[in-house]
Amino acid sequence: MRWAFITDIHANRQAFEAVLADARAQGATRYALLGDFVGYGADPAWVLGQVMALATDGAIAVQGNHDEAVAQGSMPGMHPDARAVVDWTRAQLNEDQLRFLARLPMQAHGEPGHCLFVHANAFDPRGWEYVLGRAEAVRSMHASPARLQVCGHMHEPMLFHLSGTGKAGDFRPVAGVPMPLPGHRQWLAIPGSCGQPRDGNPAACYALFDPAKSELDDARITFQRVAYDVDAACAALRATDLPPAIVERLTRRLSLGE
Template sequence: MLTAIFTDLHANREAVSACLAHAEQRGAQRHAFLGDLVGYGADPAWVVDTVMAHARDGAIVVMGNHDAAVIDDPGKNMNPNARAVVEWTRSRLNAGQLAFLASLPLTVESGDCLFVHASAAEPRRWEYITGTVEAVRSMHATRQRLTFCGHVHQPALYNLSLTGKISSFVPAGDSSIPLSTQRRWLVIPGSAGQPRDGNPAACYALYDDVTHDLTFLRVPYDVDAAAGKILAAGLPQQLGRRLEAGL
């Protein structure tokens, strides 16, 4: 089965629409959404409704820290801009949409895959996987051979050999990699809604569980429209500029 994997959608309708259309063209048979459906962007209701529709069709969906903040409390570690958007987002979602976010699990296991927003080691701590130490800790926390996660907004791939040797890879552009069944893997597709690697094009990944091929993909979208909506909504201007710069 070919699974399209999206993370950190961040209420960006233009980017999410472009990624979903691209995945359909590539023949995706299933979808997985790795959290942070909301936050930063100006279309939280549309994104939540879209993911809800895919969930009804069998998509995997897990909770992200921005989703948790909207239904609970932002927490002391969330920056002021993100906090402001959390409050704004909460006022834009209806009871059904909020209930959907509240119902999301922190992790989902499917076959030899684990889906989580941040680290599998302690999912609710929202640890960023920025290097091999965090990647190994996450991989050791699950029996699954493949872990798919987000949270860091930059594409990355880590693998752990049978002897415990860890290595990492940063994909550039569209990259296809065969995932050896003799290794364990941690996959970060990058952010669909707010990339932060200097490239404003949206990110997602495709995984074929028959051939074990993983493909990182970049999808151009109407960044100006998404940034303009942020400004029109009265949200922090910096968030629109970040989209334009991919930072």
């Protein structure tokens, strides 16, 4: 059984379509979707429709901070740009979709290799703190006995590990290269953003996971990069009635992967 870990889709239909097609071509049959399905992109209703269909078929889905903001509605203290995006996004969604966002769990446990799925971190899921480096990764791994944590929120792919003696390390993964996950360590994987990568590479991110077949085998994770039609995603944003300054900033980020 091969899993696809997908996070931070951010209403980017073109990126999500490309990632789903690649995952299916790579033999993925199960999905874990790690939040931030909406926000930034032009197609929140389409993306959320796909997420809901996958969840109906058994996919794991957890809530991200953008999902929470859209479910709750804009707040008076929000930055005007954030409020504009939240209000616009809510107007694109129907009641079932808003209810789905509101009811998403903060974290979920999965069957492959004692996994924990959470958008931001395991030590304070609703606080939305970023796993910026090794210190935060260790704190998150200490907060759960799961052998593998999978987090979103950070838009750059990363892999951390923690040994039984407390020694920690990290890897910046190479796309397409399978990495063994020995069972004597804890692991924290950040697949990177599907809809808005921020590592200077606009190609969509996700990860494939192959659970261990026996106690003598190691599980494996493969971080993937998928090229997609960035121009079409930018054109879709320009066709919305979001404020021009927001559209300009978002299309620049998509084009440059920043």
